[in-house]
Amino acid sequence: MFSWLANAWRVPELRHRVLFTGMILAFYRLGSWIPAPGVDSASIQSYFNNKGGTLLGFLSVFSGGALSRFSLFALGIMPYVTASIILQLLTVVIPKLEQLQKEGEAGYAKINQYTRYLTVVLAAAQATGYAYLFKRQGALLHTNSGRLVLIVVTLTAGTTLLMWMGELITKRGIGNGISLLIFASILSSAPAGVSAWYNGGPMEKLFFPLIAIGIVVAVVFVQEGQRRIPIQYAKRMVGRRMTSGQSTYMPLRVNMAGVIPIIFAAALLALPQTFGSFSPSAQTFINRHFSYSSLNYLVVEATLIIVFTYFYTAVQFNPVDQADNLRKYGGYVPGIRPGPPTAQYFDRVLTRLTLPGSLFLAAIAVLPSVFIKYGGFSQANSRALGGTSVLIAVGVALDTMRQMESQMMMRSYEGFLK
Numbered sequence: 001m002f003s004w005l006a007n008a009w010r011v012p013e014l015r016h017r018v019l020f021t022g023m024i025l026a027f028y029r030l031g032s033w034i035p036a037p038g039v040d041s042a043s044i045q046s047y048f049n050n051k052g053g054t055l056l057g058f059l060s061v062f063s064g065g066a067l068s069r070f071s072l073f074a075l076g077i078m079p080y081v082t083a084s085i086i087l088q089l090l091t092v093v094i095p096k097l098e099q100l101q102k103e104g105e106a107g108y109a110k111i112n113q114y115t116r117y118l119t120v121v122l123a124a125a126q127a128t129g130y131a132y133l134f135k136r137q138g139a140l141l142h143t144n145s146g147r148l149v150l151i152v153v154t155l156t157a158g159t160t161l162l163m164w165m166g167e168l169i170t171k172r173g174i175g176n177g178i179s180l181l182i183f184a185s186i187l188s189s190a191p192a193g194v195s196a197w198y199n200g201g202p203m204e205k206l207f208f209p210l211i212a213i214g215i216v217v218a219v220v221f222v223q224e225g226q227r228r229i230p231i232q233y234a235k236r237m238v239g240r241r242m243t244s245g246q247s248t249y250m251p252l253r254v255n256m257a258g259v260i261p262i263i264f265a266a267a268l269l270a271l272p273q274t275f276g277s278f279s280p281s282a283q284t285f286i287n288r289h290f291s292y293s294s295l296n297y298l299v300v301e302a303t304l305i306i307v308f309t310y311f312y313t314a315v316q317f318n319p320v321d322q323a324d325n326l327r328k329y330g331g332y333v334p335g336i337r338p339g340p341p342t343a344q345y346f347d348r349v350l351t352r353l354t355l356p357g358s359l360f361l362a363a364i365a366v367l368p369s370v371f372i373k374y375g376g377f378s379q380a381n382s383r384a385l386g387g388t389s390v391l392i393a394v395g396v397a398l399d400t401m402r403q404m405e406s407q408m409m410m411r412s413y414e415g416f417l418k
Helices: 002-010 012-031 041-050 054-061 078-093 095-101 105-136 145-172 177-188 190-198 202-223 260-276 280-289 295-316 319-328 340-374 379-385 387-410
Strands: 226-233 236-238 241-243 246-253
Touching: 002 012, 012 145, 012 177, 012 387, 078 095, 078 105, 078 145, 078 260, 078 295, 095 105, 105 145, 145 177, 177 190, 177 387, 202 340, 202 387, 226 340, 246 340, 260 295, 260 340, 260 387, 295 340, 319 340, 340 387
Parallel strands: none
Antiparallel strands: 226 246, 236 241
C-alpha cells in the first residue's frame, strides 16, 4: 500500500489532485463545526440527544454531524442529490429534457444548470423547515423573524457552496466530488461508532466487529461482481486494411447503480421530516409511525432502494443504444441476431442481474435498524459502522481507487488494483 502511495506521490499532476481534494474536504469539515449566526449549538445538541428522534439523527450522519450542531453546512449535500433525482425522473416524463440528455455535453450542461437552480430552492425549503422545527421545540433561543431569515439564507448559501466545492473536486481533484463529500461525512462519524462499540456490552463487543467485517466482504464481493457477455467482431475493411475479427466481452456489473440508490432513498425520506416540521400534527404522525427503526420506514426504504436500483441502472445502460452501437462497429453476441434481438437479450440479462443487486442493497440498508431493534446494538454504533455507511464508504473508495488506477496506468506505473 505504501509503495502505491509513493508511486502516486511521484506524479506531480496526481499529487496536486490529491492535495486539492484533501484541502476541499478539510474546508468542508471546518464549515461543519462553525455554527450558523444566531444559533446556540449546545441547545441544538441537547435537543438531538433528548428529543431529536431517530430519523433526524440518521439524517445528521449524511451531514457529518453538522445538522446536530446546526452549522453552516447543516443541510449537507443532500438537497443537490434530491434535485438530481427529480431532474432524472423528469427526463422520462418531459420530452424536452429527454432531448437535452441526448445532445451530449451541451445538453448535460443545461440539465446541470437546472439542477443547481432546483438545489437552491430545495435547500431554502429544507432550511426553513428545520429552523421552524427547532424554534417550535425550543432549541433556537431568542430568535426573531429577522434571525430566522438570516439562518435560512446562511444554510442555503452553505449548500450552494458545497455544491460548488463538489464540482471543483470532480474537475480538479480525484473522484466524484459529491460522493466524496458524503464519504467524508460518514467517516467523520466513525470515531463515535468505535467509542460506542468500546463502551457497549460484551455481546456487542464480540459480534459487532465480525458483522462489520462480514458486511465489508459482502459489499466488495457484490460491488466487484460481473456478468461477462461474450462479444465477437467480424472482419471488416478500415481504409485499405482488413481488420481481423476479435473476441472480447461486455462486463455487466451485478450492482451497476453503485451507492446511488441508497443516497437517493435517504434524500427522499428526508422530505417528510422537512414538510412535517410546518405542522405539529404531521410531525407527531411522522415520529410515531415513520421513525427510523419502524417497520413502515424500513419497508418504504427497501422499496425505494429496489425501485431506484432498476431506474438508475436503466439510465446508465440503455440496451437499445448498446445494441445499435454494437451493430455499427460490426460486433455481435454469438448465437443472438444483431439489432432488436440483441437489445432484448441485454434487457433480459440486465433485469435478472439487477434483482439480486437491488435486494442486496435493500438488505444492507435495513440491517443497522434490525441490529438496533432486535440485537441490542447502540444507535451510534450501528449508524456509523452499519450497512449503509459501509456500502457508501466502500463504494466511493473503490471508485476513487479506479480513477487513481487509470491515472497511474496512463503514466506506465504499476497500478493499485493489481
